[in-house]
Amino acid sequence: MEDQDIHDLIEGVERADSAVGLLMAVRSLASSGHKKAIPVLIEALGYNNPGAAVAAVEGLINLGDVSVPYLLQQIDGYNYGARAWATRALAGIGHPSALDHLQEAALTDFSMSVRRSAAKGLGYIGWSKLSGSEAFDGQKQATETLFKVLEDPEWVVRYAAVVGLQNLAISLDKESLVNSIVERLEKQLEIEEESGVCARVQLALQEVEGSQESGVRSQE
Helix, strand or coil, rough: CCCHHHHHHHHHHHHHHHHHHHHHHHHHHHCCCCCHHHHHHHCCCCCCCCCCCCCHHHHHHHHHHHHHHHHHHHHCCCHHHHHHHHHHHHHCCCCHHHHHHHHHHCCCCCCCCHHHHHHHHHHHCCCCHHHHHHHHHHHHHHHHHHHHHHHCCCHHHHHHHHHHHHHHHHHCHHHHHHHHHHHHHHHHHHHHCCCHHHHHHHHHHHHHHHHHHHHHHHCC
């Protein structure tokens, strides 16, 4: 895309004079996939326009890792609404540098939807971007955090923690950590009162077991 084209899209957001006009302008900018769109998309997270915020989040996730430094640099200065949307974007991107923020959000955010997004995001972090020891330390932190999230009072958040733990276990090559996840999920199955979460735990255990068996077969 030419610089003039991205400039026109940015101007379109700035000139929008209605909620619908802003939504359409942010969608167009988000679909550009241009790095210069990032600051404006981040600005859109703070607008009182949920549709535009959703479009901005999708655009930032599609841009991927390049969005992360901008999000982390500004996140503490956001109003709560923008911070919540930014957390969803970071969870969707899954860059390891967002680990601390996602852990804090999963454990302490007052919005269950933000806790849910952060918990799920902890299971989809791209550990290959870290060295071996850094990745293992981060994986242990994420695992311990998700164990705590399994005690969340909201079942949808616990459900997200199970999803996160399943994906985390499948991505790990440390058997001891995988075993600890399996043990914790089995315990959750014994104490969980919500049937939907129990069903998701059973699926997670099946998926992790299947992944382990596939790994063994591939080594034979």
